[in-house]
Amino acid sequence: MDLVPFQADNSSSCRLASDIPEVCRTEDCCLGIDEAGRGPVLGPMVYGICFCPISKKEALKDLKVADSKTLTETERENLFQKLDESKSYIGWALQILSPNTISTSMLQRTKYNLNALSHDTAIGLVQYALDSGVQLKEVFVDTVGPAEKYEEKLSRLFPGIEVTVRPKADSLFPVVSAASICAKVARDRVVRDWKFAEDLGEVDTDYGSGYPNDPKTKAWLLKHLDPVFGYPQFVRFSWSTAQTLMDNKAANVNWDDDDEETGEKAAQRRNNRSMLSYFSTSAGGKRHNPTHQMHRFFTERRLKSLDTL
Structure with a gap:
Protein backbone atom coordinates (compact mmCIF):
# COMPACT_ATOMS: atom_id res chain seq x y z
CA MET A 1 0.00 0.00 0.00
CA ASP A 2 1.66 3.17 -1.20
CA LEU A 3 0.98 6.00 1.24
CA VAL A 4 3.37 8.56 -0.21
CA PRO A 5 0.49 11.01 -0.92
CA PHE A 6 -0.08 11.31 2.83
CA GLN A 7 2.16 14.37 3.07
CA ALA A 8 -0.62 16.72 4.07
CA ASP A 9 -0.37 20.48 4.26
CA ASN A 10 -3.98 21.47 3.65
CA SER A 11 -6.96 22.24 5.85
CA SER A 12 -9.42 19.78 4.41
CA SER A 13 -9.96 16.04 4.63
CA CYS A 14 -9.13 13.48 1.97
CA ARG A 15 -9.72 9.82 1.19
CA LEU A 16 -7.38 7.19 -0.19
CA ALA A 17 -8.32 3.64 -1.13
CA SER A 18 -6.95 0.45 -2.58
CA ASP A 19 -8.24 -1.20 -5.71
CA ILE A 20 -11.36 -3.27 -5.05
CA PRO A 21 -10.50 -7.00 -5.21
CA GLU A 22 -12.71 -8.63 -7.81
CA VAL A 23 -13.66 -11.39 -5.38
CA CYS A 24 -15.18 -8.73 -3.08
CA ARG A 25 -17.66 -7.87 -5.82
CA THR A 26 -18.88 -11.44 -6.18
CA GLU A 27 -18.72 -12.95 -2.67
CA ASP A 28 -20.35 -11.92 0.61
CA CYS A 29 -17.89 -9.78 2.54
CA CYS A 30 -17.15 -8.56 6.04
CA LEU A 31 -15.80 -5.10 6.84
CA GLY A 32 -14.09 -3.62 9.91
CA ILE A 33 -13.87 0.02 10.94
CA ASP A 34 -11.43 1.70 13.33
CA GLU A 35 -9.65 5.01 13.81
CA ALA A 36 -6.28 6.35 14.90
CA GLY A 37 -5.56 9.71 16.48
CA ARG A 38 -8.83 10.55 18.20
CA GLY A 39 -7.26 12.03 21.34
CA PRO A 40 -4.09 13.93 20.30
CA VAL A 41 -4.01 17.72 20.07
CA LEU A 42 -1.62 17.46 17.12
CA GLY A 43 -2.17 16.03 13.67
CA PRO A 44 -5.13 14.42 11.90
CA MET A 45 -7.53 11.70 12.89
CA VAL A 46 -7.56 8.83 10.40
CA TYR A 47 -10.48 6.46 9.91
CA GLY A 48 -9.83 3.15 8.20
CA ILE A 49 -11.87 0.30 6.81
CA CYS A 50 -10.64 -3.10 5.75
CA PHE A 51 -12.79 -5.68 3.98
CA CYS A 52 -12.53 -9.21 2.62
CA PRO A 53 -14.80 -12.14 1.71
CA ILE A 54 -16.35 -13.87 4.72
CA SER A 55 -14.82 -17.08 3.39
CA LYS A 56 -11.37 -15.51 3.96
CA LYS A 57 -11.82 -14.68 7.65
CA GLU A 58 -9.47 -17.46 8.73
CA ALA A 59 -6.87 -16.38 6.20
CA LEU A 60 -7.04 -12.88 7.66
CA LYS A 61 -6.61 -14.34 11.15
CA ASP A 62 -3.55 -16.27 9.94
CA LEU A 63 -1.84 -12.96 9.16
CA LYS A 64 -1.80 -12.44 12.97
CA VAL A 65 -3.23 -8.94 12.80
CA ALA A 66 -3.85 -7.36 16.21
CA ASP A 67 -4.96 -4.13 17.82
CA SER A 68 -2.48 -1.55 16.52
CA LYS A 69 -1.97 -0.10 20.01
CA THR A 70 -0.41 -3.39 21.15
CA LEU A 71 2.12 -3.43 18.31
CA THR A 72 5.42 -1.67 17.78
CA GLU A 73 5.84 0.62 14.78
CA THR A 74 7.94 -2.03 13.02
CA GLU A 75 5.31 -4.71 13.65
CA ARG A 76 2.58 -2.45 12.28
CA GLU A 77 4.58 -1.68 9.16
CA ASN A 78 5.27 -5.39 8.58
CA LEU A 79 1.59 -6.28 8.98
CA PHE A 80 0.66 -3.42 6.71
CA GLN A 81 2.94 -4.94 4.07
CA LYS A 82 1.31 -8.35 4.54
CA LEU A 83 -2.12 -6.83 4.01
CA ASP A 84 -0.82 -5.26 0.81
CA GLU A 85 0.50 -8.60 -0.39
CA SER A 86 -2.98 -10.06 0.15
CA LYS A 87 -4.66 -7.52 -2.13
CA SER A 88 -6.22 -10.29 -4.21
CA TYR A 89 -8.85 -10.61 -1.48
CA ILE A 90 -8.28 -7.69 0.95
CA GLY A 91 -9.28 -4.09 0.29
CA TRP A 92 -9.03 -0.93 2.36
CA ALA A 93 -9.96 2.74 2.41
CA LEU A 94 -8.86 5.64 4.61
CA GLN A 95 -10.39 8.99 5.47
CA ILE A 96 -7.94 11.58 6.76
CA LEU A 97 -9.56 14.31 8.84
CA SER A 98 -7.18 17.25 9.13
CA PRO A 99 -6.76 19.10 12.44
CA ASN A 100 -8.47 22.10 10.87
CA THR A 101 -11.45 20.01 9.78
CA ILE A 102 -11.83 18.59 13.28
CA SER A 103 -11.60 21.97 15.03
CA THR A 104 -13.88 23.92 12.71
CA SER A 105 -16.46 21.13 12.88
CA MET A 106 -16.46 21.12 16.66
CA LEU A 107 -16.63 24.92 16.96
CA GLN A 108 -19.37 25.59 14.43
CA ARG A 109 -22.61 27.19 15.65
CA THR A 110 -24.72 24.06 15.28
CA LYS A 111 -23.62 21.33 17.66
CA TYR A 112 -21.35 18.84 15.90
CA ASN A 113 -19.06 17.07 18.33
CA LEU A 114 -16.26 14.59 17.77
CA ASN A 115 -18.58 11.60 18.16
CA ALA A 116 -20.91 12.89 15.46
CA LEU A 117 -17.96 13.59 13.16
CA SER A 118 -16.64 10.07 13.81
CA HIS A 119 -20.02 8.47 13.10
CA ASP A 120 -20.43 10.38 9.84
CA THR A 121 -16.93 9.47 8.71
CA ALA A 122 -17.49 5.77 9.40
CA ILE A 123 -20.86 5.88 7.64
CA GLY A 124 -19.26 7.55 4.64
CA LEU A 125 -16.62 4.82 4.37
CA VAL A 126 -19.20 2.02 4.54
CA GLN A 127 -21.21 3.77 1.84
CA TYR A 128 -18.05 4.12 -0.24
CA ALA A 129 -17.49 0.34 -0.07
CA LEU A 130 -21.09 -0.34 -1.10
CA ASP A 131 -20.92 2.18 -3.94
CA SER A 132 -17.73 0.47 -5.11
CA GLY A 133 -19.57 -2.84 -5.47
CA VAL A 134 -18.34 -4.60 -2.34
CA GLN A 135 -20.96 -7.21 -1.36
CA LEU A 136 -21.15 -6.32 2.33
CA LYS A 137 -23.02 -8.65 4.66
CA GLU A 138 -21.20 -8.03 7.95
CA VAL A 139 -19.79 -4.86 9.48
CA PHE A 140 -17.77 -4.74 12.71
CA VAL A 141 -17.10 -1.43 14.44
CA ASP A 142 -15.19 -0.22 17.47
CA THR A 143 -17.75 1.81 19.41
CA VAL A 144 -17.89 5.59 19.63
CA GLY A 145 -20.37 6.48 22.34
CA PRO A 146 -22.94 3.95 23.58
CA ALA A 147 -22.48 0.73 21.60
CA GLU A 148 -26.18 -0.20 21.43
CA LYS A 149 -27.26 3.18 20.06
CA TYR A 150 -24.44 3.23 17.50
CA GLU A 151 -25.29 -0.31 16.40
CA GLU A 152 -28.96 0.61 16.03
CA LYS A 153 -28.05 3.69 14.01
CA LEU A 154 -25.83 1.77 11.57
CA SER A 155 -28.35 -1.06 11.23
CA ARG A 156 -31.05 1.43 10.35
CA LEU A 157 -28.87 3.12 7.73
CA PHE A 158 -27.66 -0.14 6.18
CA PRO A 159 -30.56 -2.63 6.18
CA GLY A 160 -29.63 -6.13 5.15
CA ILE A 161 -26.16 -5.85 6.70
CA GLU A 162 -25.45 -7.47 10.07
CA VAL A 163 -23.81 -4.75 12.18
CA THR A 164 -21.80 -5.52 15.32
CA VAL A 165 -20.57 -2.62 17.48
CA ARG A 166 -18.37 -3.55 20.43
CA PRO A 167 -15.89 -1.83 22.75
CA LYS A 168 -12.35 -3.01 22.00
CA ALA A 169 -13.52 -4.40 18.65
CA ASP A 170 -9.96 -3.97 17.35
CA SER A 171 -8.87 -6.75 19.73
CA LEU A 172 -11.93 -8.97 19.13
CA PHE A 173 -12.33 -9.09 15.34
CA PRO A 174 -9.38 -9.54 12.96
CA VAL A 175 -11.01 -7.42 10.24
CA VAL A 176 -11.22 -4.50 12.70
CA SER A 177 -7.61 -5.14 13.76
CA ALA A 178 -6.62 -4.86 10.11
CA ALA A 179 -8.49 -1.56 9.80
CA SER A 180 -6.80 -0.35 12.98
CA ILE A 181 -3.36 -1.10 11.53
CA CYS A 182 -4.17 0.70 8.27
CA ALA A 183 -5.38 3.78 10.14
CA LYS A 184 -2.46 3.87 12.58
CA VAL A 185 0.26 3.42 9.95
CA ALA A 186 -1.35 6.14 7.84
CA ARG A 187 -1.55 8.61 10.74
CA ASP A 188 2.04 7.93 11.79
CA ARG A 189 3.22 8.69 8.27
CA VAL A 190 1.15 11.85 8.04
CA VAL A 191 2.57 13.18 11.30
CA ARG A 192 6.12 12.21 10.39
CA ASP A 193 5.97 13.77 6.91
CA TRP A 194 3.76 16.76 7.68
CA LYS A 195 4.49 19.74 5.42
CA PHE A 196 3.70 22.99 7.18
CA ALA A 197 1.83 25.53 5.07
CA GLU A 198 3.11 28.24 7.41
CA ASP A 199 6.59 29.72 7.20
CA LEU A 200 7.87 28.62 10.59
CA GLY A 201 11.56 28.41 9.73
CA GLU A 202 13.30 25.45 11.33
CA VAL A 203 10.42 23.55 12.90
CA ASP A 204 11.11 21.41 15.92
CA THR A 205 9.64 18.02 14.99
CA ASP A 206 10.03 16.51 18.43
CA TYR A 207 6.29 16.71 19.13
CA GLY A 208 6.24 13.96 21.72
CA SER A 209 3.19 11.71 21.54
CA GLY A 210 0.86 14.55 20.51
CA TYR A 211 -1.40 13.89 23.50
CA PRO A 212 -2.33 16.90 25.66
CA ASN A 213 -0.74 15.54 28.85
CA ASP A 214 2.66 14.92 27.22
CA PRO A 215 5.24 17.50 28.48
CA LYS A 216 7.01 17.50 25.08
CA THR A 217 3.74 18.20 23.31
CA LYS A 218 2.91 21.04 25.71
CA ALA A 219 6.37 22.55 25.22
CA TRP A 220 5.98 22.37 21.43
CA LEU A 221 2.59 24.07 21.61
CA LEU A 222 3.99 26.88 23.71
CA LYS A 223 6.98 27.35 21.39
CA HIS A 224 4.89 27.57 18.21
CA LEU A 225 2.08 29.79 19.48
CA ASP A 226 1.82 33.00 17.47
CA PRO A 227 0.39 35.73 19.75
CA VAL A 228 -1.96 36.97 17.01
CA PHE A 229 -2.60 34.11 14.60
CA GLY A 230 -2.50 31.24 17.05
CA TYR A 231 -1.32 27.86 15.84
CA PRO A 232 -0.26 26.31 12.54
CA GLN A 233 -2.78 23.98 10.90
CA PHE A 234 -1.02 21.00 12.49
CA VAL A 235 -2.73 21.85 15.82
CA ARG A 236 -6.34 21.12 16.78
CA PHE A 237 -7.10 24.58 18.10
CA SER A 238 -10.45 23.45 19.54
CA TRP A 239 -8.73 21.22 22.13
CA SER A 240 -8.80 22.69 25.65
CA THR A 241 -5.00 22.41 25.94
CA ALA A 242 -4.52 24.70 22.93
CA GLN A 243 -7.33 27.05 23.96
CA THR A 244 -5.91 27.48 27.47
CA LEU A 245 -2.49 28.43 26.10
CA MET A 246 -4.05 30.89 23.66
CA ASP A 247 -6.13 32.44 26.43
CA ASN A 248 -3.07 32.88 28.64
CA LYS A 249 -0.35 33.71 26.11
CA ALA A 250 -1.96 35.18 22.99
CA ALA A 251 -3.34 38.67 22.42
CA ASN A 252 -6.83 39.43 23.65
CA VAL A 253 -9.43 40.14 21.00
CA ASN A 254 -11.52 43.22 21.82
CA TRP A 255 -14.22 44.20 19.33
CA ASP A 256 -15.03 47.89 18.84
CA ASP A 257 -18.77 47.23 19.04
CA ASP A 258 -18.63 45.40 22.37
CA ASP A 259 -20.97 46.82 25.00
CA GLU A 260 -19.46 49.36 27.36
CA GLU A 261 -18.07 47.75 30.48
CA THR A 262 -17.48 49.24 33.88
Whole structure:
Protein backbone atom coordinates (compact mmCIF):
# COMPACT_ATOMS: atom_id res chain seq x y z
CA MET A 1 0.00 0.00 0.00
CA ASP A 2 1.66 3.17 -1.20
CA LEU A 3 0.98 6.00 1.24
CA VAL A 4 3.37 8.56 -0.21
CA PRO A 5 0.49 11.01 -0.92
CA PHE A 6 -0.08 11.31 2.83
CA GLN A 7 2.16 14.37 3.07
CA ALA A 8 -0.62 16.72 4.07
CA ASP A 9 -0.37 20.48 4.26
CA ASN A 10 -3.98 21.47 3.65
CA SER A 11 -6.96 22.24 5.85
CA SER A 12 -9.42 19.78 4.41
CA SER A 13 -9.96 16.04 4.63
CA CYS A 14 -9.13 13.48 1.97
CA ARG A 15 -9.72 9.82 1.19
CA LEU A 16 -7.38 7.19 -0.19
CA ALA A 17 -8.32 3.64 -1.13
CA SER A 18 -6.95 0.45 -2.58
CA ASP A 19 -8.24 -1.20 -5.71
CA ILE A 20 -11.36 -3.27 -5.05
CA PRO A 21 -10.50 -7.00 -5.21
CA GLU A 22 -12.71 -8.63 -7.81
CA VAL A 23 -13.66 -11.39 -5.38
CA CYS A 24 -15.18 -8.73 -3.08
CA ARG A 25 -17.66 -7.87 -5.82
CA THR A 26 -18.88 -11.44 -6.18
CA GLU A 27 -18.72 -12.95 -2.67
CA ASP A 28 -20.35 -11.92 0.61
CA CYS A 29 -17.89 -9.78 2.54
CA CYS A 30 -17.15 -8.56 6.04
CA LEU A 31 -15.80 -5.10 6.84
CA GLY A 32 -14.09 -3.62 9.91
CA ILE A 33 -13.87 0.02 10.94
CA ASP A 34 -11.43 1.70 13.33
CA GLU A 35 -9.65 5.01 13.81
CA ALA A 36 -6.28 6.35 14.90
CA GLY A 37 -5.56 9.71 16.48
CA ARG A 38 -8.83 10.55 18.20
CA GLY A 39 -7.26 12.03 21.34
CA PRO A 40 -4.09 13.93 20.30
CA VAL A 41 -4.01 17.72 20.07
CA LEU A 42 -1.62 17.46 17.12
CA GLY A 43 -2.17 16.03 13.67
CA PRO A 44 -5.13 14.42 11.90
CA MET A 45 -7.53 11.70 12.89
CA VAL A 46 -7.56 8.83 10.40
CA TYR A 47 -10.48 6.46 9.91
CA GLY A 48 -9.83 3.15 8.20
CA ILE A 49 -11.87 0.30 6.81
CA CYS A 50 -10.64 -3.10 5.75
CA PHE A 51 -12.79 -5.68 3.98
CA CYS A 52 -12.53 -9.21 2.62
CA PRO A 53 -14.80 -12.14 1.71
CA ILE A 54 -16.35 -13.87 4.72
CA SER A 55 -14.82 -17.08 3.39
CA LYS A 56 -11.37 -15.51 3.96
CA LYS A 57 -11.82 -14.68 7.65
CA GLU A 58 -9.47 -17.46 8.73
CA ALA A 59 -6.87 -16.38 6.20
CA LEU A 60 -7.04 -12.88 7.66
CA LYS A 61 -6.61 -14.34 11.15
CA ASP A 62 -3.55 -16.27 9.94
CA LEU A 63 -1.84 -12.96 9.16
CA LYS A 64 -1.80 -12.44 12.97
CA VAL A 65 -3.23 -8.94 12.80
CA ALA A 66 -3.85 -7.36 16.21
CA ASP A 67 -4.96 -4.13 17.82
CA SER A 68 -2.48 -1.55 16.52
CA LYS A 69 -1.97 -0.10 20.01
CA THR A 70 -0.41 -3.39 21.15
CA LEU A 71 2.12 -3.43 18.31
CA THR A 72 5.42 -1.67 17.78
CA GLU A 73 5.84 0.62 14.78
CA THR A 74 7.94 -2.03 13.02
CA GLU A 75 5.31 -4.71 13.65
CA ARG A 76 2.58 -2.45 12.28
CA GLU A 77 4.58 -1.68 9.16
CA ASN A 78 5.27 -5.39 8.58
CA LEU A 79 1.59 -6.28 8.98
CA PHE A 80 0.66 -3.42 6.71
CA GLN A 81 2.94 -4.94 4.07
CA LYS A 82 1.31 -8.35 4.54
CA LEU A 83 -2.12 -6.83 4.01
CA ASP A 84 -0.82 -5.26 0.81
CA GLU A 85 0.50 -8.60 -0.39
CA SER A 86 -2.98 -10.06 0.15
CA LYS A 87 -4.66 -7.52 -2.13
CA SER A 88 -6.22 -10.29 -4.21
CA TYR A 89 -8.85 -10.61 -1.48
CA ILE A 90 -8.28 -7.69 0.95
CA GLY A 91 -9.28 -4.09 0.29
CA TRP A 92 -9.03 -0.93 2.36
CA ALA A 93 -9.96 2.74 2.41
CA LEU A 94 -8.86 5.64 4.61
CA GLN A 95 -10.39 8.99 5.47
CA ILE A 96 -7.94 11.58 6.76
CA LEU A 97 -9.56 14.31 8.84
CA SER A 98 -7.18 17.25 9.13
CA PRO A 99 -6.76 19.10 12.44
CA ASN A 100 -8.47 22.10 10.87
CA THR A 101 -11.45 20.01 9.78
CA ILE A 102 -11.83 18.59 13.28
CA SER A 103 -11.60 21.97 15.03
CA THR A 104 -13.88 23.92 12.71
CA SER A 105 -16.46 21.13 12.88
CA MET A 106 -16.46 21.12 16.66
CA LEU A 107 -16.63 24.92 16.96
CA GLN A 108 -19.37 25.59 14.43
CA ARG A 109 -22.61 27.19 15.65
CA THR A 110 -24.72 24.06 15.28
CA LYS A 111 -23.62 21.33 17.66
CA TYR A 112 -21.35 18.84 15.90
CA ASN A 113 -19.06 17.07 18.33
CA LEU A 114 -16.26 14.59 17.77
CA ASN A 115 -18.58 11.60 18.16
CA ALA A 116 -20.91 12.89 15.46
CA LEU A 117 -17.96 13.59 13.16
CA SER A 118 -16.64 10.07 13.81
CA HIS A 119 -20.02 8.47 13.10
CA ASP A 120 -20.43 10.38 9.84
CA THR A 121 -16.93 9.47 8.71
CA ALA A 122 -17.49 5.77 9.40
CA ILE A 123 -20.86 5.88 7.64
CA GLY A 124 -19.26 7.55 4.64
CA LEU A 125 -16.62 4.82 4.37
CA VAL A 126 -19.20 2.02 4.54
CA GLN A 127 -21.21 3.77 1.84
CA TYR A 128 -18.05 4.12 -0.24
CA ALA A 129 -17.49 0.34 -0.07
CA LEU A 130 -21.09 -0.34 -1.10
CA ASP A 131 -20.92 2.18 -3.94
CA SER A 132 -17.73 0.47 -5.11
CA GLY A 133 -19.57 -2.84 -5.47
CA VAL A 134 -18.34 -4.60 -2.34
CA GLN A 135 -20.96 -7.21 -1.36
CA LEU A 136 -21.15 -6.32 2.33
CA LYS A 137 -23.02 -8.65 4.66
CA GLU A 138 -21.20 -8.03 7.95
CA VAL A 139 -19.79 -4.86 9.48
CA PHE A 140 -17.77 -4.74 12.71
CA VAL A 141 -17.10 -1.43 14.44
CA ASP A 142 -15.19 -0.22 17.47
CA THR A 143 -17.75 1.81 19.41
CA VAL A 144 -17.89 5.59 19.63
CA GLY A 145 -20.37 6.48 22.34
CA PRO A 146 -22.94 3.95 23.58
CA ALA A 147 -22.48 0.73 21.60
CA GLU A 148 -26.18 -0.20 21.43
CA LYS A 149 -27.26 3.18 20.06
CA TYR A 150 -24.44 3.23 17.50
CA GLU A 151 -25.29 -0.31 16.40
CA GLU A 152 -28.96 0.61 16.03
CA LYS A 153 -28.05 3.69 14.01
CA LEU A 154 -25.83 1.77 11.57
CA SER A 155 -28.35 -1.06 11.23
CA ARG A 156 -31.05 1.43 10.35
CA LEU A 157 -28.87 3.12 7.73
CA PHE A 158 -27.66 -0.14 6.18
CA PRO A 159 -30.56 -2.63 6.18
CA GLY A 160 -29.63 -6.13 5.15
CA ILE A 161 -26.16 -5.85 6.70
CA GLU A 162 -25.45 -7.47 10.07
CA VAL A 163 -23.81 -4.75 12.18
CA THR A 164 -21.80 -5.52 15.32
CA VAL A 165 -20.57 -2.62 17.48
CA ARG A 166 -18.37 -3.55 20.43
CA PRO A 167 -15.89 -1.83 22.75
CA LYS A 168 -12.35 -3.01 22.00
CA ALA A 169 -13.52 -4.40 18.65
CA ASP A 170 -9.96 -3.97 17.35
CA SER A 171 -8.87 -6.75 19.73
CA LEU A 172 -11.93 -8.97 19.13
CA PHE A 173 -12.33 -9.09 15.34
CA PRO A 174 -9.38 -9.54 12.96
CA VAL A 175 -11.01 -7.42 10.24
CA VAL A 176 -11.22 -4.50 12.70
CA SER A 177 -7.61 -5.14 13.76
CA ALA A 178 -6.62 -4.86 10.11
CA ALA A 179 -8.49 -1.56 9.80
CA SER A 180 -6.80 -0.35 12.98
CA ILE A 181 -3.36 -1.10 11.53
CA CYS A 182 -4.17 0.70 8.27
CA ALA A 183 -5.38 3.78 10.14
CA LYS A 184 -2.46 3.87 12.58
CA VAL A 185 0.26 3.42 9.95
CA ALA A 186 -1.35 6.14 7.84
CA ARG A 187 -1.55 8.61 10.74
CA ASP A 188 2.04 7.93 11.79
CA ARG A 189 3.22 8.69 8.27
CA VAL A 190 1.15 11.85 8.04
CA VAL A 191 2.57 13.18 11.30
CA ARG A 192 6.12 12.21 10.39
CA ASP A 193 5.97 13.77 6.91
CA TRP A 194 3.76 16.76 7.68
CA LYS A 195 4.49 19.74 5.42
CA PHE A 196 3.70 22.99 7.18
CA ALA A 197 1.83 25.53 5.07
CA GLU A 198 3.11 28.24 7.41
CA ASP A 199 6.59 29.72 7.20
CA LEU A 200 7.87 28.62 10.59
CA GLY A 201 11.56 28.41 9.73
CA GLU A 202 13.30 25.45 11.33
CA VAL A 203 10.42 23.55 12.90
CA ASP A 204 11.11 21.41 15.92
CA THR A 205 9.64 18.02 14.99
CA ASP A 206 10.03 16.51 18.43
CA TYR A 207 6.29 16.71 19.13
CA GLY A 208 6.24 13.96 21.72
CA SER A 209 3.19 11.71 21.54
CA GLY A 210 0.86 14.55 20.51
CA TYR A 211 -1.40 13.89 23.50
CA PRO A 212 -2.33 16.90 25.66
CA ASN A 213 -0.74 15.54 28.85
CA ASP A 214 2.66 14.92 27.22
CA PRO A 215 5.24 17.50 28.48
CA LYS A 216 7.01 17.50 25.08
CA THR A 217 3.74 18.20 23.31
CA LYS A 218 2.91 21.04 25.71
CA ALA A 219 6.37 22.55 25.22
CA TRP A 220 5.98 22.37 21.43
CA LEU A 221 2.59 24.07 21.61
CA LEU A 222 3.99 26.88 23.71
CA LYS A 223 6.98 27.35 21.39
CA HIS A 224 4.89 27.57 18.21
CA LEU A 225 2.08 29.79 19.48
CA ASP A 226 1.82 33.00 17.47
CA PRO A 227 0.39 35.73 19.75
CA VAL A 228 -1.96 36.97 17.01
CA PHE A 229 -2.60 34.11 14.60
CA GLY A 230 -2.50 31.24 17.05
CA TYR A 231 -1.32 27.86 15.84
CA PRO A 232 -0.26 26.31 12.54
CA GLN A 233 -2.78 23.98 10.90
CA PHE A 234 -1.02 21.00 12.49
CA VAL A 235 -2.73 21.85 15.82
CA ARG A 236 -6.34 21.12 16.78
CA PHE A 237 -7.10 24.58 18.10
CA SER A 238 -10.45 23.45 19.54
CA TRP A 239 -8.73 21.22 22.13
CA SER A 240 -8.80 22.69 25.65
CA THR A 241 -5.00 22.41 25.94
CA ALA A 242 -4.52 24.70 22.93
CA GLN A 243 -7.33 27.05 23.96
CA THR A 244 -5.91 27.48 27.47
CA LEU A 245 -2.49 28.43 26.10
CA MET A 246 -4.05 30.89 23.66
CA ASP A 247 -6.13 32.44 26.43
CA ASN A 248 -3.07 32.88 28.64
CA LYS A 249 -0.35 33.71 26.11
CA ALA A 250 -1.96 35.18 22.99
CA ALA A 251 -3.34 38.67 22.42
CA ASN A 252 -6.83 39.43 23.65
CA VAL A 253 -9.43 40.14 21.00
CA ASN A 254 -11.52 43.22 21.82
CA TRP A 255 -14.22 44.20 19.33
CA ASP A 256 -15.03 47.89 18.84
CA ASP A 257 -18.77 47.23 19.04
CA ASP A 258 -18.63 45.40 22.37
CA ASP A 259 -20.97 46.82 25.00
CA GLU A 260 -19.46 49.36 27.36
CA GLU A 261 -18.07 47.75 30.48
CA THR A 262 -17.48 49.24 33.88
CA GLY A 263 -15.68 48.33 37.04
CA GLU A 264 -13.06 45.63 37.45
CA LYS A 265 -13.77 43.93 34.10
CA ALA A 266 -13.29 47.15 32.15
CA ALA A 267 -10.06 47.93 34.00
CA GLN A 268 -8.76 44.47 33.21
CA ARG A 269 -9.49 44.98 29.50
CA ARG A 270 -7.68 48.33 29.49
CA ASN A 271 -4.63 46.79 31.10
CA ASN A 272 -4.50 43.77 28.80
CA ARG A 273 -2.68 44.02 25.51
CA SER A 274 -5.24 43.84 22.73
CA MET A 275 -4.68 42.23 19.35
CA LEU A 276 -5.29 45.70 17.87
CA SER A 277 -2.08 46.92 19.49
CA TYR A 278 -0.08 44.76 17.10
CA PHE A 279 -1.27 46.89 14.17
CA SER A 280 -2.05 50.30 15.66
CA THR A 281 0.06 53.45 15.39
CA SER A 282 1.29 55.89 17.98
CA ALA A 283 -0.17 59.37 18.40
CA GLY A 284 2.42 60.77 15.99
CA GLY A 285 1.32 58.41 13.27
CA LYS A 286 4.37 56.13 13.56
CA ARG A 287 4.29 52.48 14.33
CA HIS A 288 5.09 51.41 17.90
CA ASN A 289 7.87 49.26 16.51
CA PRO A 290 9.11 50.56 13.14
CA THR A 291 11.46 47.59 12.74
CA HIS A 292 8.66 45.05 13.20
CA GLN A 293 8.02 43.03 10.05
CA MET A 294 4.43 42.67 8.95
CA HIS A 295 3.09 39.15 9.41
CA ARG A 296 3.03 36.91 6.34
CA PHE A 297 -0.79 36.83 6.52
CA PHE A 298 -0.76 40.45 5.30
CA THR A 299 2.21 40.32 2.95
CA GLU A 300 0.86 37.26 1.14
CA ARG A 301 -2.39 39.15 0.50
CA ARG A 302 -0.60 42.43 -0.34
CA LEU A 303 -2.41 44.21 2.49
CA LYS A 304 -1.17 47.42 4.08
CA SER A 305 -2.25 49.53 7.02
CA LEU A 306 -4.22 52.65 6.08
CA ASP A 307 -1.59 54.98 7.56
CA THR A 308 1.00 53.74 5.02
CA LEU A 309 -1.17 54.48 1.95
